[in-house]
Amino acid sequence: MLKYMAHRSLQILVTLFLYLALVFFLMQALPGDITTYYVLNPHFTPEQQEAIRRQLGLDQGLLGQFFTYLKNFFTGNLGVSFQERRPVWDIILERLPRTVVLFLTATLLSFYIGFLLGKIIAWKRGRLIEYMATLTGITFYTAFTPLLALILIWVFAFSLGWFPLNSFVDHDLWRQVPISSNTVFNYMIVNMVLLALWLVAAHYMMRALRPRLRPLGYLVALALSLGASALWWKETGLGYLAWDIAWHMVLPVLTVTLISFGGTMLLMRDSMLETVREDYVLAARAKGLPERVVRDKHAARTALLPVMTSFVLSIGFVFNGGIITETLFSWPGIGLTLLTSVQGNDYPLAVGAFVFTGVFALIAHLVADILYAYLDPRIQYE
Amino acid sequence: MRRGVVVGTVLVLLGVLVAGVYLIYTNPGAPPGVPTAEKPSAPSKPEEKSAANVLRVGIFADMTTMNIWHRLGPQSSVWNSYVQDVFHATLFAPGDQRFDWLPSLAAEVPTPFEEVNVDGRTLYVSTVKLRKGLKWSDGRELTAEDVRFSFETIQAFGPVELGGNWPSYINPPELLDKIELVDSYTLKFYLTKRPGLSQWNFGMMYAPIVSKAFWEPKIKPILEERDNKIRAASQNPDEKLREAETAKARADAVQTLYGVDTQGEPSIGSFMFGKWEKGAFVESLANPHFALRGEKTILYANGAVSIANDRLGYRWSGYGQPQGDVDLEITLGPYVETVLYSIYQNQDAAVLALQRGEIDFILNPLGLQKGFQERLTQVANIKFISNEPYGFRYMAFNFRRPPMNLAAFRQAVATLIDREFVTQNVLQGVAMPFYSFVPPANALWHNPDVPVYGREGLRSDGRPLTRAERIQEAVRLLKEAGFRWEREPRVDNPGTRDETILPGSGLIMPDGTPVPELELLAPSAGYDPLRSTFALYIEDWLNQVGIPVKANLTGFNVIVTRVFEEQDFDMWILGWSLGDPSFPDFLYYFFHSKFAAPGGQNAMGYSNPEFDRLAQEFIETPDFARAHEIANQLQVMLARDLPYVVLFDSPILEAYPTDRLQFPYTDVLGGIQYLLLTVENYLAKIKTMR
Numbered sequence A: 001m002l003k004y005m006a007h008r009s010l011q012i013l014v015t016l017f018l019y020l021a022l023v024f025f026l027m028q029a030l031p032g033d034i035t036t037y038y039v040l041n042p043h044f045t046p047e048q049q050e051a052i053r054r055q056l057g058l059d060q061g062l063l064g065q066f067f068t069y070l071k072n073f074f075t076g077n078l079g080v081s082f083q084e085r086r087p088v089w090d091i092i093l094e095r096l097p098r099t100v101v102l103f104l105t106a107t108l109l110s111f112y113i114g115f116l117l118g119k120i121i122a123w124k125r126g127r128l129i130e131y132m133a134t135l136t137g138i139t140f141y142t143a144f145t146p147l148l149a150l151i152l153i154w155v156f157a158f159s160l161g162w163f164p165l166n167s168f169v170d171h172d173l174w175r176q177v178p179i180s181s182n183t184v185f186n187y188m189i190v191n192m193v194l195l196a197l198w199l200v201a202a203h204y205m206m207r208a209l210r211p212r213l214r215p216l217g218y219l220v221a222l223a224l225s226l227g228a229s230a231l232w233w234k235e236t237g238l239g240y241l242a243w244d245i246a247w248h249m250v251l252p253v254l255t256v257t258l259i260s261f262g263g264t265m266l267l268m269r270d271s272m273l274e275t276v277r278e279d280y281v282l283a284a285r286a287k288g289l290p291e292r293v294v295r296d297k298h299a300a301r302t303a304l305l306p307v308m309t310s311f312v313l314s315i316g317f318v319f320n321g322g323i324i325t326e327t328l329f330s331w332p333g334i335g336l337t338l339l340t341s342v343q344g345n346d347y348p349l350a351v352g353a354f355v356f357t358g359v360f361a362l363i364a365h366l367v368a369d370i371l372y373a374y375l376d377p378r379i380q381y382e
Numbered sequence B: 001m002r003r004g005v006v007v008g009t010v011l012v013l014l015g016v017l018v019a020g021v022y023l024i025y026t027n028p029g030a031p032p033g034v035p036t037a038e039k040p041s042a043p044s045k046p047e048e049k050s051a052a053n054v055l056r057v058g059i060f061a062d063m064t065t066m067n068i069w070h071r072l073g074p075q076s077s078v079w080n081s082y083v084q085d086v087f088h089a090t091l092f093a094p095g096d097q098r099f100d101w102l103p104s105l106a107a108e109v110p111t112p113f114e115e116v117n118v119d120g121r122t123l124y125v126s127t128v129k130l131r132k133g134l135k136w137s138d139g140r141e142l143t144a145e146d147v148r149f150s151f152e153t154i155q156a157f158g159p160v161e162l163g164g165n166w167p168s169y170i171n172p173p174e175l176l177d178k179i180e181l182v183d184s185y186t187l188k189f190y191l192t193k194r195p196g197l198s199q200w201n202f203g204m205m206y207a208p209i210v211s212k213a214f215w216e217p218k219i220k221p222i223l224e225e226r227d228n229k230i231r232a233a234s235q236n237p238d239e240k241l242r243e244a245e246t247a248k249a250r251a252d253a254v255q256t257l258y259g260v261d262t263q264g265e266p267s268i269g270s271f272m273f274g275k276w277e278k279g280a281f282v283e284s285l286a287n288p289h290f291a292l293r294g295e296k297t298i299l300y301a302n303g304a305v306s307i308a309n310d311r312l313g314y315r316w317s318g319y320g321q322p323q324g325d326v327d328l329e330i331t332l333g334p335y336v337e338t339v340l341y342s343i344y345q346n347q348d349a350a351v352l353a354l355q356r357g358e359i360d361f362i363l364n365p366l367g368l369q370k371g372f373q374e375r376l377t378q379v380a381n382i383k384f385i386s387n388e389p390y391g392f393r394y395m396a397f398n399f400r401r402p403p404m405n406l407a408a409f410r411q412a413v414a415t416l417i418d419r420e421f422v423t424q425n426v427l428q429g430v431a432m433p434f435y436s437f438v439p440p441a442n443a444l445w446h447n448p449d450v451p452v453y454g455r456e457g458l459r460s461d462g463r464p465l466t467r468a469e470r471i472q473e474a475v476r477l478l479k480e481a482g483f484r485w486e487r488e489p490r491v492d493n494p495g496t497r498d499e500t501i502l503p504g505s506g507l508i509m510p511d512g513t514p515v516p517e518l519e520l521l522a523p524s525a526g527y528d529p530l531r532s533t534f535a536l537y538i539e540d541w542l543n544q545v546g547i548p549v550k551a552n553l554t555g556f557n558v559i560v561t562r563v564f565e566e567q568d569f570d571m572w573i574l575g576w577s578l579g580d581p582s583f584p585d586f587l588y589y590f591f592h593s594k595f596a597a598p599g600g601q602n603a604m605g606y607s608n609p610e611f612d613r614l615a616q617e618f619i620e621t622p623d624f625a626r627a628h629e630i631a632n633q634l635q636v637m638l639a640r641d642l643p644y645v646v647l648f649d650s651p652i653l654e655a656y657p658t659d660r661l662q663f664p665y666t667d668v669l670g671g672i673q674y675l676l677l678t679v680e681n682y683l684a685k686i687k688t689m690r
Helices: A002-029 A035-039 A046-055 A062-074 A088-123 A128-141 A145-159 A181-206 A211-236 A239-275 A279-286 A291-318 A323-328 A334-343 A347-375 B002-025 B078-087 B144-157 B212-234 B239-258 B347-355 B370-377 B407-416 B419-426 B456-461 B467-480 B529-544 B556-565 B586-591 B609-620 B624-641 B674-678
Strands: B054-059 B092-094 B101-103 B114-118 B121-129 B176-183 B186-191 B271-277 B281-286 B296-300 B305-309 B314-318 B326-331 B338-343 B382-387 B391-397 B484-487 B490-492 B500-502 B505-508 B518-523 B549-554 B571-577 B644-649 B652-657
Touching: A002 A062, A002 A347, A088 A128, A088 A181, A088 A239, A088 A291, A088 A323, A088 A334, A088 A347, A128 A239, A145 A239, A145 A323, A145 B347, A181 A211, A181 A239, A211 A239, A239 A291, A239 A323, A279 A291, A291 A347, A323 A334, A334 A347, B054 B078, B054 B347, B078 B271, B078 B281, B101 B305, B121 B176, B144 B176, B144 B186, B144 B212, B144 B239, B212 B239, B347 B370, B370 B382, B370 B652, B391 B407, B391 B529, B407 B467, B407 B529, B407 B624, B407 B644, B419 B529, B419 B644, B467 B490, B467 B500, B467 B529, B518 B529, B518 B556, B529 B549, B529 B571, B529 B644, B556 B571, B586 B609, B586 B624, B609 B624
Parallel strands: B054 B338, B518 B549, B518 B571
Antiparallel strands: B092 B101, B114 B121, B121 B186, B176 B186, B271 B281, B281 B338, B296 B305, B296 B326, B305 B314, B382 B652, B391 B571, B391 B644, B484 B505, B490 B500
């Protein structure tokens, strides 16, 4: 296993190098650079523009710029944004929490819904629920994201007025508090991590209970976790601000969830259909186990493997955000940063954002491989 | 089973550790990323600030900086300006509507320049007096020290090195020799030569003034560090290395200056900074010490202007006797206590917000798209305002390549372009044809009496040239210049129902070489459908007379790079927004041959010694009448030489709810939004009835 992990890590390093080169040279191939801003300013002379090019290091050769970039990347220096004159790291760390909170929530939700529905429709194959769920899932899965988002905004925010129209915070509320939304986003992430740790811990602790008491144990654990969360927000005094952010998340999360749950549902359904044909499922039924136990404990667990892989890979792309979703909902995260940096030829920021998201995607691949081995004991890596 | 409990316990402990560490090392009251060992002091739910008396404005991009040196430098975006221009003020500022040159922080017009001898050098000195009683938002008084410090800082870092707008405030850098303080409110500017209007009235006098008390402690160490580096570099025996190290030290100092945190910077304008929630909104608060609040400015029909400020006991008048009919009377506010700039990532969202009454106004340099007008007409009390733009969209030629270097060719092309047909018949009046290099909306500087190829028919008998007449005229111009065809274009039965155009082919230049395949670069329809439409028509019209041109509709950045950096092009179509209309110095920056090198604005390579001489005089003359006279001549020369064929522009459409907003006037060059950029304290003039 260790040998395999080392081998895969090495492969990933090579892939990372190729990825870095690809991103860098693609960015360089884009027309124009920062000086186009000055070209359009009638007050700049050619000498001044040349001085700016020198000032920004754009007068170096392409290869020179690339090697400087590689050196900087591996020493943790992603450079300074042309547009914002701040370290790229600062900008990424500023935008990341917003993207993580939004897309992690949406990813978890869409996978959970997809997993549940996929499990059910596979078990109830040929019934109305399968056709309905499949039709709904595929309709949303193939929907044009901007159109769906605009329809949701139009119906739920503009016409019905149930949800906020845009932005990620209530401007009237936030202009009255002396803290930045990033503080609250960070608290939300910590809260999510704690909840996840607690629920996993509870899962392991339930094993100490008799099977009959476990459902009650899970309920108590859930109540405790919600209570602890409430206490956490009371202690920080930021609960009402977190609630405001959560309220603004509803529509974007709904959009992402509607668009992506169908994929997970169909994957789970197909995987379940394969699994239910297995002999051990037949054996479980033959033993007289209840249908729910056979479905959840025997079939779904095995069928979950490809869904887990897909989930872990999706988690890697959570850090990428979504350009369309973030643009339409005025949610300034990593996706929007990518878009504006590329449009503005802000090479350091664009390359930094691409590389950052790429690194997480590569890590997700590695984790998925290892997780696969962990979850499925039949798989042996050499 | 036991293993499960152990794993569970470890995870719980890990969670407690994460929570503990996070709670101990963060403080909700502190800015993000600032660790503190204190117990978190959470903000209690605040008393609701009044939602009334708030002007809500939608914008489409976030601030990129709050640092004025950066903002007026490389980050001189319209979005930064919309929000932050009201935090700073200048000695003089363009007045409302007529753009009169009026004192702002200054008390009166500077004294005329006198020639003096200082240490054997001839210098030119003018005295500038400040108003008394002006206060920064921190309560301190504005003094001559602040003004001198502002100019000395620009000089210390170098206007060219600071970039953006800074070079225009001291142009050229060596123009300003020194500033002497006479007393706390009086300064003497010593210049190395007698300055032109562009250098003095619309240059130095338009420079923003910063607070010495705030900036000096921040700037001093930056300059000291830079000077130490330069001193160290001067020890280097290698001259080239020495120069490089010196240049780097200077550049690094500018970068450090751009990065200075401006938290707490006092404002001298009508508003001061409130809160910036990145990606969401910026809040500006009325400056409680704004001394111009309640100041009355009256514009008289006879051209005179008077300013009266009872609070400061200040009176000023100029441009004639302030008597007779009044054109406009402005009382400065602020009339709102807060301005909330909400950031939207797309126009759709902002228009929806305007429809729902969540915002009062949308700021956008291009105005509202026509499509949104229909949606907004359904909203009660919405008023639409259409204003003339201050810019133009144009087609330009590469003078370095034949046949574009031949005047007859350019004149023939201009003759063939039927602006009226495209703007009125094709674009249904969305755009309006332009002919002169200073747009007609800038009536002061616009010269309507310039030659317009292909439009002369309008002058003689009131009707535009027909297509057949345009072709015949273009053929005549080309023939006279020595062009010939393998098959000459012909118009059969002109002016009748049977009129037929037989396109020409095989156009040969006067030197006997065939005209090569030409390329017309233009923005794609996705970027600007108006320009792409024009490009396609121009391609067709030129092909009719045998000019082998192909329109290449491509990305904006591609055009900018090929034209301005690589100078690899035949013809192109783009547009300009021309900024402050007070002095059209773009006539110099766009067309003087000194800007024809790669990267310069004169990418055409236009070079006319007579034009250069006049343009140089235009930028340097202190005589307004002479500048005006030269501007007229320059426009005539450009219309004849045709480095550009000015094509069209479209009006700026804006909308606002009349039940919540009132403007003192709505006829504004470039749209209501441009009040923000051209008129100091624009927001102070908005009344809100929210």
